[in-house]
Amino acid sequence: MPDNLPRLAPSRPRPRTGIVHLGLGAFFRAHGAVYIAEAMERAGGDWGIIGVSLKSPATRDALAPQEGAYTAVELAPEGTRPRVIEAVTEVLVAPEDPEAVLARMADPAVRIVTLTVTEKGYCHHPATGAPDTDHPDIAHDLAHDLPKSAPGYLVRALQRRRAAGGRPFTVLTCDNLPGNGALVKGIALDLARRIDPDLADWIAAEGRFPATMVDRIVPATKADDIETVAGLTGRDDRAPVMHEPFRQWVIEDSFVDDARPALEKVGAELVQDVTAFEHMKLRMLNGTHSSLAYLGYLAGHETIAACAADPVFAAYVKHLWAEEIIPVLTPPENTDLADYARALFRRYENPAIRHRTWQIAMDGSQKLPQRILGTLAENRKAGREAPGLCLAVAAWMHYVGGIGLDGQPIDVRDPLADRLRGLCDGAAGTARVEALLGVESIFPRDFARDHAAPLRDAYARLTSLGAREAVRALLP
Numbered sequence: 147m148p149d150n151l152p153r154l155a156p157s158r159p160r161p162r163t164g165i166v167h168l169g170l171g172a173f174f175r176a177h178g179a180v181y182i183a184e185a186m187e188r189a190g191g192d193w194g195i196i197g198v199s200l201k202s203p204a205t206r207d208a209l210a211p212q213e214g215a216y217t218a219v220e221l222a223p224e225g226t227r228p229r230v231i232e233a234v235t236e237v238l239v240a241p242e243d244p245e246a247v248l249a250r251m252a253d254p255a256v257r258i259v260t261l262t263v264t265e266k267g268y269c270h271h272p273a274t275g276a277p278d279t280d281h282p283d284i285a286h287d288l289a290h291d292l293p294k295s296a297p298g299y300l301v302r303a304l305q306r307r308r309a310a311g312g313r314p315f316t317v318l319t320c321d322n323l324p325g326n327g328a329l330v331k332g333i334a335l336d337l338a339r340r341i342d343p344d345l346a347d348w349i350a351a352e353g354r355f356p357a358t359m360v361d362r363i364v365p366a367t368k369a370d371d372i373e374t375v376a377g378l379t380g381r382d383d384r385a386p387v388m389h390e391p392f393r394q395w396v397i398e399d400s401f402v403d404d405a406r407p408a409l410e411k412v413g414a415e416l417v418q419d420v421t422a423f424e425h426m427k428l429r430m431l432n433g434t435h436s437s438l439a440y441l442g443y444l445a446g447h448e449t450i451a452a453c454a455a456d457p458v459f460a461a462y463v464k465h466l467w468a469e470e471i472i473p474v475l476t477p478p479e480n481t482d483l484a485d486y487a488r489a490l491f492r493r494y495e496n497p498a499i500r501h502r503t504w505q506i507a508m509d510g511s512q513k514l515p516q517r518i519l520g521t522l523a524e525n526r527k528a529g530r531e532a533p534g535l536c537l538a539v540a541a542w543m544h545y546v547g548g549i550g551l552d553g554q555p556i557d558v559r560d561p562l563a564d565r566l567r568g569l570c571d572g573a574a575g576t577a578r579v580e581a582l583l584g585v586e587s588i589f590p591r592d593f594a595r596d597h598a599a600p601l602r603d604a605y606a607r608l609t610s611l612g613a614r615e616a617v618r619a620l621l622p
Contacts, residue, residue, distance in 0.1 A: 151376055154383040156215045160235045161186055161194035166251050168296050169263035170197030170205050170237060176218055176364040176389035178260060178320055181414055182407050183233035189408035194235040196250050200263065200296060206237040208385035217375050217386040221498035228378050240299070244292040251303035252310065257405040260318045263296045265512035266561045268323070270333055271587045272515045277333045288340055301337045304353065305345050314353040316401045320360045322432055324424060324516040327357035327398060356398035357420040359427050363390040363493060365501045390499050396423040422478040429471050430483070431490055433517040434463050437534070439506035440541035444551050445613035450501045454494040462534060462617045464491065470532040474524040508559040510542050511566065511588050519593060526596055533604065533620050536597070540604035541613060543582050546570060551612055576602040
């Protein structure tokens, strides 16, 4: 990249703050922040975003010299389209100054706190939804006023607002969790009750935790993406985000004092019940993404587009939708699930989106319950077999052992990685299935009992045939 390119900078005055966002990663900057910027352009309002990084200063360090401005680049098969987003006004790094984060969240001007902290960021047991009180960050947050975890920041900031006689902010989670609004509310109330029961009662009565469904494929930004953006724009942007053309945001219309950006004017769907949209997306998109991630990775495919270009894996994902996922789904009103599946496959085929199987495979212990295990349980309840999803879980069971089917090491990123690797190292062959099914924070006891036999069979086929041939063997 030429050294003389000017650094990207805002072209207009900064909006006043109305939102704090916890977890300022690529997804929110390519999705929620774009909607919010467009809503302010269309209908006005003070909805500038203060971003908070809960772990690393990298995003702050990239955005600060640009005063929060960055380029969002649409990657379509026919070409790229960059645009500058100027909704982010400040970025804080929570471990450096937790007091500053709480002060911003307690400011009455902040009416919404949004979150994209990934499943593991809620520090809960995925199988039950209960907070993990043994998690070191949760244990810290229960004992100290300055928190470390996302739930801790929510509760301690709401505590300050109540003490000041103010109104609560709306908590708007944008993570892929079933019943995400109710789940986060339950975690917050549990923590608040342990700190101050009256605080919990106030949050329950006055707070709002709307459910959401978010959808846009956003691959991790790479160094060569920064070069590409420089060539497209003639500006040095150290924090661009790349995304597919498609986007969707379905939001339960439940906000404190009805205070929110005019998101419905820019394509977001404000509804009374998100459940059907959420199940459709979590199981049809995220469920097949995870299935392709583990099996595709073990078969040597680097990206989802590579999986979609392989006729065996293309047939596999279409089989999952038609035979194992759609039959146990209730579609949202005016939605044809077969049409939705066809649209998903077109998105998977997009060669401009390099969504890595290894990236999607991260944190599987937190993702499997809502993406795959619920569908398996509902198929069993209906008396249906689901061998394709069983094979996906078996692939995860091999993946977390840290050694691929080719004998090469796997860089497993998961909050339970050490525990899972230990269980795998201590169990040979299909005994690994039994060992991993004993992790109750992932697999409820009833699920483990009901699915042990088909998962053993799937694991045996996977390790004897290899990933691609095991997939081929289950297809008609």
